[in-house]
Amino acid sequence: MLPVIFAIDASLGSDSLYWWGLNVIFPLGLLIFVFGAIYRISRYFLGRRVPSPALAGFGTQFKEGVSAIPTPFGAAAKRDPFIIVETIFWHIFMLGVVVIVGIHILAWNYIFGQIFSVSNPLWFLFKISTPEQFTSAYQLGLLGSNSYSHGGILNPLGAWNSAEVSTSTFDPWSFLAVLVNGTVMGLLAMAGILGYLITRIMDDVTGHKRLSSSGDYVFLILLAAIVITGLAAMYDFQIPYLGIPNQANWYGLHIALVGAFIGYVPFSKGWHMFGYYIGKGMRGYGYGRKRR
Amino acid sequence: MDTGGREDRVCGGFKVQGKNVKMERRMVSRALDELSPYDVWGLQECMRCGICRYACPFWLDSQETTDIPAWRTYEVNKIYSMYYTGYGNVARLLRLRRVKSSEFLKWRESSYNCTACGACTDVSPLEIPNWYTAILLRRMLHLAGMNLEEVEEWANNTKKIGNPFGVSAEQWEETAKSAGITINEKADILYVPSALEAKDGEILQQVANTISATGEKFTASSEVSDIGYYSYLAGDFETARQHFSKILEVAKKVEAKKIVVSDGAGLFFLRWQAPKTLGHKVDIPVYHLTETIYDAYKQGKVKIEVADFKEQITVHDSEFMSKLGGVEKPPRELMKASIFNFREPKFPPSSHNLFTCGHHLELIKEKSETVKRARAYSIKQLASWGESVVTFDPNCLLSMRNGIRDSQGIKNAYYYTNILEKGIKR
Structure with a gap:
């Protein structure tokens, strides 16, 4: 391990978690994701024993795929409304956190920009993003003129100089920013994930729906940890002896967990974020989907 | 006889050994011998959210975990993953993933607390084919020799005399003739009754009168008094394949341009499930009687x-x-x-x-x-x-x-x- 650490010039300083998270675990997670996704998709075809020709065209599939979206909500609304609350809290607010919270836009903008060699691919999201985390990272020095001191091979946070940040901290949300910000949305997403965890535990313990595998819990706990470390990074939760500067390590841990999550997705239920749409495409392969 | 290239061979089996069930790879391979990419997708992607249960009257009645449609998918996926996925194989060899004998015994109850109606699939956010996994569990019970006796009888009767309820070819021919259905003649339509219909002269007569009104020439076959889906629903896919093939051969023999069935389940199995389980396209179109009459009605023929x-x-x-x-x-x-x-x-x-x-x-x-x-x-x-x-x-x-x-x-x-x-x- 040591030769590797020296070979890649790994940071062993006080903020090494940030370095490791950003430069090793996160890209490794992406790499595992790519291979995992290929493996998972190929299994649909490697595992199959008979060919199955499509029975409905793309138009039918698309129409049915879209019209089928509310069906499960309708079924659950009468008998299990809590699952809808959990789903909305988790999916909508987590998606909101990832899509409109400034620091995430910066990170993804930089990473996608590097991957596709395009300058500012997410420019259209800058103006709708919430400014809260810009400030936090800027004050910390992860953004701004001295940001490269934390940098590495990806260094999304250090990619922006203070001038760019200052032009992007325009707040389009006005008074709504009280609600539309990373903290509130993160907490609502957390409420959703805790709801999932608690109902799963309750279902398993009472025997009403004992269907969980250990992977289901790993997945939910990992998600919860990502939200917690994200909030911890923003508010710089103080935990003695964790290292100085503490906040950089929170960011590092957050990024590392996201990397682990991304790598775990193709092997877990997290795959449904893609599988859902693949499934809609599979509808045409279902029996009798060509309605008459 | 075309059985889709799958032979009716005897293989290892499921063995209850103490608290666990020992499964042989050949047995698992045979049980899952007609998975399509859609089925594999369905097995792997079930989130076990449990919404499927709200569409199932069996679960609504019992509220048992084992009656949740997703539970059956979970069980089949467990077996599939133990033999067909990298980490599942490792988990099996390390004995981290296995089927407990108590769990295996619940299959018998659970797989027959399902009519395979498909409501659970329709309501599922991921549209998991849970209805099919219930049949796969039955198939494993059938191969393990632990299926329900009455259900096994359907399959055995179909294999021996071509009818799950033991109606002989002679009996069927007599009932059909007395209902006014011609037998073994060349015709544009081959009418295939299901086993329950073949026993009921009144229904057969109504079918005969209805088809006759369209002016199309139809016939039935003395060899076919069932569609074959009872064997399929019993998990005996081999017998079902043989029966589906026999129907297609007979249709060719009588030079039929289409097959008409009057049973709703029969339409599904012959039109959709037969090509899948046989592993090839069915050349001759299959219609339900209501489709044929509706078409004639729209065209002004009736x-x-x-x-x-x-x-x-x-x-x-x-x-x-x-x-x-x-x-x-x-x-x-x-x-x-x-x-x-x-x-x-x-x-x-x-x-x-x-x-x-x-x-x-x-x-x-x-x-x-x-x-x-x-x-x-x-x-x-x-x-x-x-x-x-x-x-x-x-x-x-x-x-x-x-x-x-x-x-x-x-x-x-x-x-x-x-x-x-x-x-x-x-």
């Missing part, structure tokens, strides 16, 4: 007049024909045209909101109490729309009649051929 039924009649749509098979308009439109006091259900024919009846489970004595309770959901729903019910599948008819016997809420149950025969005019 007229549909209001038949002499004055009561409020609603429809119990065939789970297999409409929900899984996709045929929605013809059955309802024909009933609308021929029933004076037609009460259309609130939901479309393929809706998951329509509860399944007891279907083929009505034929299993061991399940009668469970089926009665589950059937109550369907009958209660139908009774809120009309006092009597028309069905498109003889299994559904049997279920409705059992519902009347058990005073569950409806007055009369009709087979659609009874109404159609009276309403159709040339």
